[in-house]
Amino acid sequence: MNQTVVSFLAQYEFFDFLTKIFGENSLLLTTLIFLIFSVAFVAVAATIGGLGTYAERKISADIQMRMGPNRVGPYGLLQFLADGVKMMMKEDIMPRTADKFLFYLAPLLCLLGVFATLAVLPVSSGFTLTDLNVGVFYLIAISSLVGLGVFLGGYASNSKWSMLGGMRGASQIISYEIPVTLSVLAITLLSGSMSFGKITDLQAGFITNWFVFHNPFAFLAFIVYFVGAMAETNRAPFDLPEAESELVSGYHTEYTGMRFGFFALAEYIEVFVVSAVAAALFLGGYNLPFHISIDFLPIQFVQLSILVGKALMLYYVVIWARWTFPRLRVDHLMSVCWKYLTPIAIFNLVGCAVWMVAFNGQSLAQLIFGH
Amino acid sequence: MISLASYLIISMILFVIGLMVMIARKNIVAILLGIELVLNAAALNFVAYSKFVTNNLDGHIFALFIIVVAAAEAAVGLAIVIRFFQLKETIHVDEATQLRN
Amino acid sequence: MFLNTLFVMSALLTVVSAVLVLTTKNIMHSCVFLLGSLIGIAGLYATLGADFVAATQVMVYVGGVVILMLFAVMLTGGKDFVSKAQNLMGLAPTMGNAWTYGVSALVGLVFLFTNIQLLTRLGTMSKLKNDGAFESTVNKIGHLLVKDHILSFEISSVLLLGALVGAAIIARPRKQ
Secondary structure, three states: OOEEHHHHHOOOHHHHHHHHHHOOOOHHHHHHHHHHHHHHHHHHHHHHHHHHHHHHHHHHHHHOOOOOOOOOOHHHOOHHHHHHHHHHHOOOOOOOOOOHHHHHHHHHHHHHHHHHHHHHOOOOOOOOOEEOOOHHHHHHHHOOHHHHHHHHHHHHOOOHHHHHHHHHHHHHHHHHHHHHHHHHHHHHHHHOOOOHHHHHHHOOOOHHHOHHHOOHHHHHHHHHHHHHHHHHOOOOOOOHHHOHHHHOOHHHOOOOHHHHHHHHHHHHHHHHHHHHHHHHHHOOOOOOOOOOOOOOHHHHHHHHHHHHHHHHHHHHHHHHHHOOOOOOOHHHHHHHHHHHHHHHHHHHHHHHHHHHHHOOOOOHHHHHHOO | OOOHHHHHHHHHHHHHHHHHHHHHOOEHHHHHHHHHHHHHHHHHHHHHHHHHHHOOOHHHHHHHHHHHHHHHHHHHHHHHHHHHHHHHOOOEHHHOOOOOO | OHHHHHHHHHHHHHHHHHHHHHHOOOHHHHHHHHHHHHHHHHHHHHHOOOHHHHHHHHHHHHHHHHHHHHHHHHHOOOOOOOOOOOOHHHOOOOOOOHHHHHHHHHHHHHHHHHHHHHHHHHHHHOOOOOOOOOOOOHHHHHHHHHOOOHHHHHHHHHHHHHHHHHHHHHHOOOOO
């Protein structure tokens, strides 16, 4: 049985009160709890995505010594709401020769693929929607819907720029999926599990227990994962699908209003999800650096803020990379993936396996400092 | 509701539809779509049998191998389709009448 | 109850999408409906407690095969062959005569009765209880793959390598 947010809440007293109202093992109660938490997750993720656009502009302004948005709200903090309102008010244009069905479907597929990953995102030991025992695998699998959305968006617009952007996007996403998956597989090898909960629990304690410091191969795997994930989310310096100097804006050239907003939102949320996954797999996840009983409910919020804080730091690195590195060329992009990242990822995988056998699963810190 | 028979009926429907796609369509890619449906129908049967009849995981293993074979088949099949299109400028299945040249 | 809901939704998604694959004229749409059907099958696997197979299904088909199919459609023009054969509703004169239809109807009837016979017997065979609690299959599948089924595992890896190399060689444009 997978641990879910319902089974977590069931150990508290107020849950008994709820079961008195709804009856024992009520499907309605379970559905209600899942619904509330899902809506909360999606709302928070959408807010983070919206704030991501603000952060992007503000950080880029900082790097380029500008002011950035500063008119709407304190420090321009409400700029993303104004942008959202603007997008909703805009006219929804569709090219006359576009493929209507796919044109409507593509942004939704993108958003669906991103939101579906939130189901297994390990935000804290209790509030994780469900701790699937194939969680990591599920997350990688379902997030490839984004690639499909990008591709279909490019095709359905019936425009040359969109078509090229969609083709580039799909080939880039399915290529970079391979090093990313192989790096995640290395962590699966170290932890012996595909469940986010178990992987995070194994990294409990001091910073040396993090998988990124487990052995040199895992450190390399983290770098490969991060670069690959940046490419998979179409972020600069890998933003070939939406390279505005070559392709206008790639697969979403023909999209206006909220449909364009869906694409942008999906991208920003995906960056957050990818950062959170990196934090959970490599950087200790929601663990506090000292042992504490998790039965105390406010601890969950502390864990939540730890994971979100780690993810936001990686988010900052992603934005930082965007405004400091020049964009790659298409053939360079593919050779980076196939000639460098994939062999390195395979080498990491083999290295991790050899390490596990040779040192009986001990980490580097355990070898140096003893137990 | 969830019984072996319902899975077998769904699998049969899928198989028949896949077969009809393979027969009725003349586009080679569409025929490959039909093959995917047929293979998936078979895999669904294997998993259903392993749950309800044998109660071990051999059916799951077989379903995994079917997925592997389907992926390999799709890759090679589509490569052939693309090559065929380069030669003949069409992917109508009735045009594929020659083994050489 | 929850499983039943999931089952009905997945089954509907699978069958309706499969029918749409058959009846849609646009091959691009067919591919997208095939995706729906395959995700529905993943849902059916989930109702059977096959979590790993379901995840693999989504992984391979959504991330790989369907995108590959869409690529192939785009590289080959995505042209529909607007013939009566493609539209099943109006296929009558093109796909056979009275003799073929008679034989196929007979075969279909035999098929149907055999199936009904088999299914009614199998209906009593499914005595397993569904209590909704599945255990993880991942570890067991891993052990089975490297113990009992090691040979087929290795052969499938050779198959994949062959497919990789073969597809790359076949699709490569040759110098005339």
